Amino acid sequence: MRTANRVLLALVGLVLLVLGGSVLAVGLGASPPSWWVHQGEHDVLLTRAERTRWRGEGWWWPVVIAVLAVLLLLALWWLAAALRRRRLGELMVDTRDGEGAGLRGRALETVMEGRAAALDGVSDADVSLHGRRTAPRSRVRLRLEPFASPARALRHLTTDTLAEARAAAGLRRLPTEAHLYAEKHRASRVQ
Structure with missing residues (x-):
């Protein structure tokens, strides 16, 4: 949906920019091509005949x-x-009794954020769950400290945090999109 919004807004904006710019240019005295709707700076946008034609x-x-x-x-x-709503409100946990139980999506996100932020070299974590109640997807953003190894942080995220979340929610799969960002730091000075 985000891509469709951007494309649609870009097309509408481009059309309005071209039309408005061309009307402004003609109004300021630029000579339009022969096929253009308006032919001079004193030409009106819609004549009385055009407004009442139909x-x-x-x-x-x-x-x-x-x-x-x-x-x-x-x-x-x-x-x-x-x-x-973009985020998943509730997940269905299979309790093996035929009923199932609901797990608040925000509760699982909070636990996953805490576990991911506790990883070595991670200064901040943000987790969001998307998708359907029975087939959730997660999006994880990790801010790494300057000394952190991205490969090690990703491995620990996969083997610790995501494995525990899958087990807690009773999920066979939890597709995850992980974004790792390096924390900016000043260069140290040697004296």
Whole structure:
């Protein structure tokens, strides 16, 4: 959804920028190409004839209302998709009794963050769970201290933190996307 938002906003912005820039350029005296809608700086955007051209037609107002309704529905769908919760609220844990139990996603995230932050060379950790209740995915961001080995931190994350989270939640798999960032530090001076 994030990519679709960016592409759609970029296209709408580009169209508005080109149209607005061309109208401004013509208004400031630039000579437009012969096929352009407006031909001079004293030309109006819509003439009276263009504004009232289709008013007498029976199909005009239903088409205008239908197009506006579709645009409104698309805008509402886009807003709902943008406001939808991205994080997983609850995971289903198999208790082997046929019922199952719910595990709050934020509780598991907090425990995983604590375990990951306790790893050697990790100064800060951020964990978020996404996906479905029965098939979660995790995204882990680790901020490494200057002396830390990224390979060792990743190995400990995989064998300790993620293995414990899978066992605690009763999951066979927990696909994880890990981002490792190095903490910036000043160079030490030798005297």
